[in-house]
Amino acid sequence: xxxxxxxxxxxxxxxxxxxxxxxxxxxxxxxxxxxxxxxxxxxxxxxxxxxxxxxxxxxxxxxxxxxxxxxxxxxxxxxxxxxxxxxxxxxxxxxxxxxxxxxxxxxxxxxxxxxxxxxxxxxxxxxxxxxxxxxxxxxxxxxxxxxxxxxxxxxxxxxxxxxxxxxxxxxxxxxxxxxxxxxxxxxxxxxxxxxxxxxxxxxxxxxxxxxxxxxxxxxxxxxxxxxxxxxxxxxxxxxxxxxxxxxxxxxxxxxxxxxxxxxxxxxxxxxxxxxxxxxxxxxxxxxxxxxxxxxxxxxxxxxxxxxxxxxxxxxxxxxxxxxxxxxxxxxxxxxxxxxxxxxxxxxxxxxxxxxxxxxxxxxxxxxxxxxxxxxxxxxxxxxxxxxxxxxxxxxxxxxxxxxxxxxxxxxxxxxxxxxxxxxxxxxxxxxxxxxxxxxxxxxxxxxxxxxxxxxxxxxxxxxxxxxxxxxxxxxxxxxxxxxxxxxxxxxxxxxxxxxxxxxxxxxxxxxxxxxxxxxxxxxxxxxxxxxxxxxxxxxxxxxxxxxxxxxxxxxxxxxxxxxxxxxxxxxxxxxxxxxxxxxxxxxxxxxxxxxxxxxxxxxxxxxxxxxxxxxxx
Numbered sequence: 001x002x003x004x005x006x007x008x009x010x011x012x013x014x015x016x017x018x019x020x021x022x023x024x025x026x027x028x029x030x031x032x033x034x035x036x037x038x039x040x041x042x043x044x045x046x047x048x049x050x051x052x053x054x055x056x057x058x059x060x061x062x063x064x065x066x067x068x069x070x071x072x073x074x075x076x077x078x079x080x081x082x083x084x085x086x087x088x089x090x091x092x093x094x095x096x097x098x099x100x101x102x103x104x105x106x107x108x109x110x111x112x113x114x115x116x117x118x119x120x121x122x123x124x125x126x127x128x129x130x131x132x133x134x135x136x137x138x139x140x141x142x143x144x145x146x147x148x149x150x151x152x153x154x155x156x157x158x159x160x161x162x163x164x165x166x167x168x169x170x171x172x173x174x175x176x177x178x179x180x181x182x183x184x185x186x187x188x189x190x191x192x193x194x195x196x197x198x199x200x201x202x203x204x205x206x207x208x209x210x211x212x213x214x215x216x217x218x219x220x221x222x223x224x225x226x227x228x229x230x231x232x233x234x235x236x237x238x239x240x241x242x243x244x245x246x247x248x249x250x251x252x253x254x255x256x257x258x259x260x261x262x263x264x265x266x267x268x269x270x271x272x273x274x275x276x277x278x279x280x281x282x283x284x285x286x287x288x289x290x291x292x293x294x295x296x297x298x299x300x301x302x303x304x305x306x307x308x309x310x311x312x313x314x315x316x317x318x319x320x321x322x323x324x325x326x327x328x329x330x331x332x333x334x335x336x337x338x339x340x341x342x343x344x345x346x347x348x349x350x351x352x353x354x355x356x357x358x359x360x361x362x363x364x365x366x367x368x369x370x371x372x373x374x375x376x377x378x379x380x381x382x383x384x385x386x387x388x389x390x391x392x393x394x395x396x397x398x399x400x401x402x403x404x405x406x407x408x409x410x411x412x413x414x415x416x417x418x419x420x421x422x423x424x425x426x427x428x429x430x431x432x433x434x435x436x437x438x439x440x441x442x443x444x445x446x447x448x449x450x451x452x453x454x455x456x457x458x459x460x461x462x463x464x465x466x467x468x469x470x471x472x473x474x475x476x477x478x479x480x481x482x483x484x485x486x487x488x489x490x491x492x493x494x495x496x497x498x499x500x501x502x503x504x505x506x507x508x509x510x511x512x513x514x515x516x517x518x519x520x521x522x523x524x525x526x527x528x529x530x531x532x533x534x535x536x537x538x539x540x541x542x543x544x545x546x547x548x549x550x551x552x553x554x555x556x557x558x559x560x561x562x563x564x565x566x567x568x569x570x571x572x573x574x575x576x577x578x579x580x581x582x583x584x585x586x587x588x589x590x591x592x593x594x595x596x597x598x599x600x601x602x603x604x605x606x607x608x609x610x611x612x613x614x615x616x617x
Contacts, residue, residue: 035416037102038232040308045236047318050095050305052243052394054296054326057137060391061362063294064334066286068270068356071277078278078287083327085508087291089500090465092319092493093472094297098306099315100484104405105300108307109471116471118553120406122464123300125546127403129455130299131432133448135224135396136439139217140364141388143196146216148381155191156372162194163187188369196364200443203450203535207442214440220393221433227397228404229422232308235401242390249387250329250336256380257339266342269352270334281515288512289458294326298464301398304405316485316493337362344370363388400428446525446535453523454539455546462513463547466506473501 040046067075101108105127106120147154154160158167168184193199200207227238257263277283296302306315338352344366345352357366371381404425408415415424439448472481478498486492523531523539531539 035418037416038308039310040232041236043313043318045232045239046305046309046313047322048239048243049232049235049398050302050318050322051325052239053301053305053398054294054322055243055246055329056294056296056391056395057363057388058290058293059326059330060333060337060388061357061360063290063330064270064337065356065362066290067334068338068352070280070283070286071274072269073271073273074275074277075283075287078284079290079327082284082288082291082508083323085500085504086288086465087295087297088319088323089497089505090297090468091295091302091323092316092497093468093501094300094302095306095315095319096481096485096488097472098303099309099311099313100488102307102311103303104307104407104409105303105402106406107409108303113471113476115554115557116467116475116550117557118550119464119467119471120300121553122460122467122546122549123298124403124406125549126456126460126464127299127301127399129451129542129546130399131396131403131428132435133439133451133455134392134399135217135220135432136436136444136448137360137363138220138389138392138396139213139436139440140196140360141385141392142216142219143213144364144368145382145385145389148378148385150378153368153372153377153381154195155188155368156377158187158190160187160191160195163190164194186369188365188372191368192364197445198442199445202529203443203446203531205443206438206447209437210440210442210444214437217433217436217440220396221429223393224397224400225425225429227393228401229425231401231421235397238397239394242394246387246390247329249383249390250333252383253340253380253387254332254336256374257336257343260339260343260374262343262346263339264342265346266338266340266352267335269342270338282519285458285512285515285519288462288508289516292458292461292465294330295323296395296398298461298468299399299402300406301402304402305398307405307409312488312490314489316489337367340370341366344373347373400425400432403428446529446531449523449525450531450535450539451542455542457516457543459513459516460543460546462509462516464550466509466513467550469501469506469509473498473503473506478502 040049067073070078097108097112098104101111103111104120105123106117109120110117156169158169164185166185167187167190169187196210196213198207198210226234227242228235258267292298309315338356341352341355345355348355355366355369356362367384368381371377371384374380404421407424408421415421438444439451441447472478478501481501482492482498522536525531
């Protein structure tokens with residue numbers, strides 16, 4: 001009786017697949033054809049696009065600060081360990097996954113292992129939240145860039161309408177008698193807080209929208225839209241400028257920085273190793289989270305970009321080169337930044353630790369303060385903020401491209417038609433712009449920090465990385481994935497990467513994730529303002545919105561399988577045996593229909609038999 005029921009199910013499944021195929025063929029004959037999937041015109045477009053995505057603001061404003069904070073040159077030890085155990089393996093995994101399946105961040109996991117499709121949804125939720133707030137930095141940078149088109153920089157003096165009586169110019173710091181040291185503020189800080197942000201007392205008081213920032217945000221979204229509106233055909237051309245020009249600016253700033261008096265002290269402060277700091281677990285956590293931030297892993301962006309590669313592209317060689325380029329850029333950016341901070345510390349007669357900043361504080365307070373002290377300061381300000389805009393622009397439009405690619409691949413019948421993709425990008429841009437307006441209100445900085453601290457936090461990325469490596473290493477099979485890679489590039493990559501997927505990467509990610517939970521501290525702004533309880537609650541909801549996708553999808557997928565456990569198991573085993581005997585399960589090209597069915601059966605057979613080897617079937 002059981003065999004008969006299973007046989008009827010097999011027949012019904014076969015008939016359903018045949019009918020769907022016939023129906024699809026009729027649609028195509030009726031003229032309802034979809035556009036073909038694009039590919040990069042050449043390898044350089046792909047390399048520059050990935051470089052533009054991974055080499056972003058974090059290389060300039062986060063890595064140098066973490067180096068000096070965590071022991072200088074000693075920080076490179078945990079950084080390199082995390083690079084080789086987590087960064088490169090996951091980077092290569094996502095790129096190879098996209099190239100092998102020729103699908104975006106969601107459907108690639110659906111084709112490989114449908115039960116873990118939630119990984120794709122989790123990464124896209126993070127990307128959606130990133131699209132809301134990351135571009136705000138570009139709006140700030142554009143505001144500073146436009147403000148630099150003047151003879152005297154507006155943040156260089158205290159004679160503007162937004163300045164207060166407590167404002168003290170740099171050269172007057174030691175001679176002012178009217179303002180106490182405790183109440184004194186610099187014109188740079190007042191320009192940032194009172195002119196740019198007009199910041200309120202807290203997140204409870206959002207206030208009105210800063211219309212100048214709103215125009216800058218609108219301009220940023222317009223630029224972003226036209227960079228990707230034609231897909232990889234337009235993105236591949238834009239990155240020739242946006243991914244290379246920041247390097248020119250960085251070299252110019254580096255040459256200028258190392259030639260300044262006091263630069264050597266800043267560089268020494270940046271690189272001098274303090275090995276005692278390695279005993280602090282926080283140093284190791286900072287190194288791990290920096291790798292995940294800097295390499296844009298667990299966002300689906302690398303999968304989306306890799307999906308436009310040709311099938312036999314040597315993605316392994318590309319990954320190794322791009323990873324070393326990324327880390328090398330971080331190191332050089334640190335030298336450029338700290339050489340100028342060393343000069344500023346010497347000019348003001350204060351320790352470098354007092355002028356070193358991280359994040360927006362470096363880009364919009366520390367560096368503008370240093371620029372004021374240079375000859376031809378407006379020129380150097382323009383160079384710096386052009387670099388910031390282009391670094392952020394690359395990362396932003398690749399994130400939007402990742403989201404759009406995922407949606408188009410999920411619903412090709414809807415979006416892979418003439419002008420549909422452009423309309424989808426326009427809708428995404430408009431919605432993201434409207435949400436972003438909340439972050440350019442007078443209390444918008446508090447909302448921005450809430451998103452930055454929780455929405456794309458290290459914990460979210462680590463959680464996704466754990467399931468990515470478990471899925472590839474243990475469910476789909478690391479050896480099987482290596483076979484797929486060998487079919488693409490002609491050889492098997494370093495064996496150590498496979499063992500990282502199996503053991504090292506998930507173990508390191510789990511340990512770092514647990515440590516992040518243990519060391520969690522509530523968010524504050526400027527180490528003074530404490531967020532209300534509901535603010536932290538909203539933040540946790542933002543973080544959980546991505547992580548919960550993975551377990552929810554697993555529960556949903558298992559709950560929708562019809563029949564008893566014995567029926568499901570027997571159905572899969574008989575179907576798999578029939579497929580193997582009939583010779584219909586050779587390793588297929590990435591786009592065949594039975595590709596998804598094959599690996600779904602593989603996974604459920606493994607699951608119901610407590611993960612035996614596939615050879616037992």
